[in-house]
Amino acid sequence: MSISINNAIDIAKMRIAGRLGAEVLDYITPFVVHGVTTDALDKLCHDYIVNVQQAVPAPLNYAPDGHTPYPKSICTSVNHVICHGVPGDKVLKNGDTVNIDITVIKEGYHGDTSRMFHVGEVSIQAKRLSELTYKAMWLGINQVKPDASLGDIGYAIQSFAEKNGFSVVREFCGHGIGKVFHTEPQILHYGRPGQGLKLKAGMIFTIEPMINAGKRDIKQMPDGWTIVTKDRSLSAQWEHTILVTETGYDVLTLSAGSPATPQLI
Ligand code: MF3
Ligand code: CO
Ligand code: CO
16 A cells, blocks of 8 residues: 655644643643542543533544554553553552543544653652653754665664663554554664655655563563563563655644753753
8 A cells, every 4th residue: 555645735724633632641641640540530531622622632543454443542551561552440649650642533634642740759760761661752853854764763773772771662663643543654662774665745654663571572561552561570661653845844732731841962
């Protein structure tokens, strides 16, 4: 199958969807505190997306092949949960790390972004993992320009993570996005420079590395969605939706509350 090149209208609509996704993360930030349940975060985000943004939470009832419909509107992945943590009665407590992953649909277009949150004071290792994963995402983003290859993105992320003693999850990757939530190409967070598909202006995809403090191996929980580290080590993830421009990239999922871009050198 071929990879979509977005036209000016698509890009304008993706900018709106992307910003809205990021603004949900801004909105939820003050609620991510000791004592809150992941279900309460889900309900707050759901209501904000539907009532304030007049958009649709893409995860709700999302049912890719081999999966039961996803039952909630956001993903909340706490501590050793790598991704697709399903909100429930879990109470967040001081020292927890949580990835909140938001995808909104606005006028038929998807904006997909996630951030790490720290509940109270977290361990030095947890902080290091979140910060390093954030930097890894940006090192990947920084590779994006016409004629760069997907392997350049994966290599930038993998080499940095492994140099720092962490591991990269292989089973989940970034993805093309637009009118469809998950489409080609797959954006692997590991790879070799110069290998794989060459980027072209107008492509839009996510970069969303999942990095583990321990081994890279994963395990799926009986709910059919929640993915955890097999060794129960901590995991972190950040995600942005990226447009390839004529000269480089544009990050479509920025908002007033986005953390600063890290110093990459
Ligand atoms: N937002 C996730 C991603 O980054 C996908 C979540 S699918 C769900 O691709 F069904 F688990 F919500
Ligand atoms: Co995504
Ligand atoms: Co996401």
